Amino acid sequence: MLLQLTALNAGENQLCNDQILQTLIKLATSEKSKIQLTAAEYFLHVSLQLKSTLPDPFVRPIVTLLYSSDLKVQNITSLSLVNFLVNDTICIDLLIEMKILEPLIELLKSGDVVAQCNSCACIIMLSSSESNADTVIHDGIIPILALAKSYDPQVQQDAAWALLQLTQSDSLTKLICRCGALPVLVLLLQSSNSQLQFLSCTALCNIASIVELQPMLLNVCGYYLISSLTNLMSSTVTRNAAKACKCLAYLSHNEHIQIQLMELDCVLPLKTLLKTYNLIYIEPALTLLSVLSAHTPNKDVFVDEGILEIIGQLFHRRYAGPSVVIHCSIIISNLSNSDTGPEAMTGTMCISGLLIVLEKQTVSDEVLLQVTSCLLQLISIGTLRSLVVAQVTSKHVTRLVILSEQTRNPLLSYTCAAILGKLEQPEEDFERFPC
Incomplete structure (x- = not known):
């Protein structure tokens, strides 16, 4: 009752007095989970209200509650700890000294999503402290790596999830790599569990991005x-x-x-x-x-495998957004100058796809530059020039003229003007002086 009244009516200075502390210690050490729950809920309230640092003596009941046998008590307490860490209202050095990582690691093995999220968030924030990073990595990450080698698929999955969360930070990613996470993550790729494969692969992807x-x-x-x-x-x-x-x-x-x-x-x-x-x-x-496809020995292989045909089809799909168009244009440019590329281009929808993008009024300069650069390359290839010219309409020419006269992007202007020049060049001159 004291805690309930205080939580509802007390100001910040009254939230953490000696009388409250003694009550919390008594509740936290109770063998009855319902009584422990009262203390956990009080800490949750304090974690949301407190603006100053939680007094050191109040940290011990939090650690005690994390060791509770009741998962609800653990979840509420770990959420309180997340709030304290986010708001920077708890002493991290004291938490490390009191071995807070031990119950947090146990929560990772609980199989409960809430417990895993809270405990992992705590470990990440504890790791962000430069003065304690090495300790947290040793006491926190090493046990997580050990869990990842477990024969229990669920335990492995929990550990992989924790490692994935840690790779959201560049600094922590570098630390866990130095602690031996790489071989463990690669080993997890071999699992028959598709979720475990996804978690470990995503973590490796985050690492590879650095x-x-x-x-x-x-x-x-x-x-x-x-x-x-x-x-x-x-x-x-x-x-x-x-x-x-x-x-x-x-x-x-x-x-x-x-x-x-x-x-x-x-x-x-x-x-x-x-x-x-x-x-x-x-x-x-x-x-x-x-x-x-930019690597010369690979070009004919991709052409023979029908990649150009697939790329041409992608242009005509509704979701051919900027990223798709840019990459498709790059691939066409790479493959068109291979030995078999020009001939293979003939039976595809690559050129028509590029021209469809050129017609659009809402396309960014970045996309237009990639598309027009690709068209310029194609029209400069003797065996492809007639194929490009045959599909260019008056609308395309008008669009190229307008783009060639714009001044915001000189390179785009130059590329469009160069295409127009190729279109005006007589066929016999082009065959005599191919670019």
Whole structure:
């Protein structure tokens, strides 16, 4: 009753006096969960109201409540701790000293989503303290890595989820990599559990997005990582395949990785993703393909596999947004100057797709520059010039004239003027002096 009245009526100075402290200690150490719940709810109220730092003696009842056998008590208490940490109203040094990480790690194993979210949020915020980062990583991350190696799939999944949350921060990502997270995450890719595959792959994707960590990722995991991700690209779970593709796209700027990917036959899973009807799955495939198609030894392989035909079809889909158009244009440019590219272009909808984008009035300069650059390259190829000219209409010419006269983007203006020049060039001169 004292706590209830105080929670409702007291000012901030009365929330944490000695009488309240003694009551909280008594309630927190009770063997009855309903009594512990009263203390947990009081701390939740305080965590929302308190503006100053929680007095040190009040930290111990919080730790005690986290060890409760009642999950509801643990959830409410861990939420209170999240609030205190977010509002910077609790002493982090004292929390570390009182081994707060031990009950938080246990909550990660609870299988309860609320408990996992709260405990992981606490660990992340505790790790953000520079003075305690190493301690938190040692006491918090090392046990999480150990849990990830468990034979219990649910425990593994909880650990992978925690590691994924930690990779949301660049600084924490670097720390967990130094603590040995990379081999563990790659090992989890081999799981038969699709959710575990997704969690570990997403964490690896976050790591791969940090350029300075890419050499470490490749040095530690190397071929095993690339082969695991390539295998995952063939998963029947499309979101897993797309996530693996996105991770590989970050790493594929390395020529050695490109060679490995082609040797591992990444083309078929790429084609499968491109033929889906969800932009979330198509974009990673296009991103990876735009990098791989720039590598000369790969070009004829992609052409022979019918990639140009698939790319042409993508232009004509309703969701061909800016990212799709840009990557498709890059891929067409890359493949059109291969040995077999110009001939293969003839039976596709690539040129008509590029011209459809050119007609649109709402397209950004970035997209227009990529599209017109691609058209300029195609019309400069002797065997393709007549194909482009045959599909260009007066509307396209008018659009090119308008764009060539705009001044906001000189490069776009120049590219459009160059296309117009190619269109006006006599056929016999073009054949004599191809660009």
